[in-house]
């Protein structure tokens with residue numbers, strides 16, 4: 623029996639780099655996967671690949687910043703794939719500029735995608751999990767939440783907020799058999815990271831600096847993340863909640 627057989631999984635930003643790799647791994651491990659993304663075409667590609675590999679998947683257009691869109695996608699998932707067992711809040715977005723060069727309108731969008739979006743998802747999914755007395759939530763933050771990151775002040779603030787929000791919800795819902803944990807990627811080779819490199823002005827120099835400062839000697843690949851995410855989503859992590867794990871080649875080492 624596969625680890626996630628008969629489990630319904632939602633991954634936001636499932637059409638992207640880390641989200642796509644996570645959806646594919648869940649599909650291989652027997653889950654029914656709901657691939658949520660603002661970019662429906664990207665979500666469709668991931669869902670089609672899961673189905674081609676013999677799995678069950680559905681792509682859903684969802685803008686996590688819009689509560690009506692979240693509610694519609696959650697309802698459609700539950701109608702098509704059954705009650706949600708696992709929620710992975712992975713969708714994210716960033717602009718890369720020193721804080722004093724950013725504008726309040728950008729802060730609003732950063733907060734909407736990186737913090738409020740995850741709140742909408744929790745608010746939509748938690749009541750059902752609580753009534754079933756079971757559920758797993760895995761939130762994708764960032765090492766920027768733990769140690770800061772130049773050019774990402776508001777993003778880091780949102781991810782730091784997501785970490786403390788996760789710990790609080792973990793406490794509130796432990797009695798309902800729901801666990802909430804956080805995975806913090808470090809620099810990982812995705813579309814988001816490509817924008818970061820461009821924003822930094824000298825992509826080659828930045829790559830050299832990262833490669834030098836990451837003890838395991840390379841930046842991450844999307845496929846480095848699903849192992850930790852699926853662990854927190856699995857029965858093996860039944861007694862683990864409110865925890866934060868960096869998957870960043872040792873870039874940060876937190877006690």
Ligand SMILES: NC(=O)c1ccc[n+]([C@@H]2O[C@H](COP(=O)([O-])OP(=O)(O)OC[C@H]3O[C@@H](n4cnc5c(N)ncnc54)[C@H](O)[C@@H]3O)[C@@H](O)[C@H]2O)c1
Nearest residue numbers: 635637638639640660685686712713714764809810812814
């Ligand atoms: N790549 C890195 O270096 C890195 C480092 C630390 C943390 N992270 C985090 O990992 C997560 C995944 O990022 P990635 O690197 O795979 O990026 P990505 O750009 O490849 O994927 C992000 C996905 O989120 C989707 N998305 C954006 N706004 C959305 C919205 N409002 N509603 C629904 N979907 C939306 C995008 O369409 C995209 O498919 C993000 O939370 C990001 O902050 C990434």
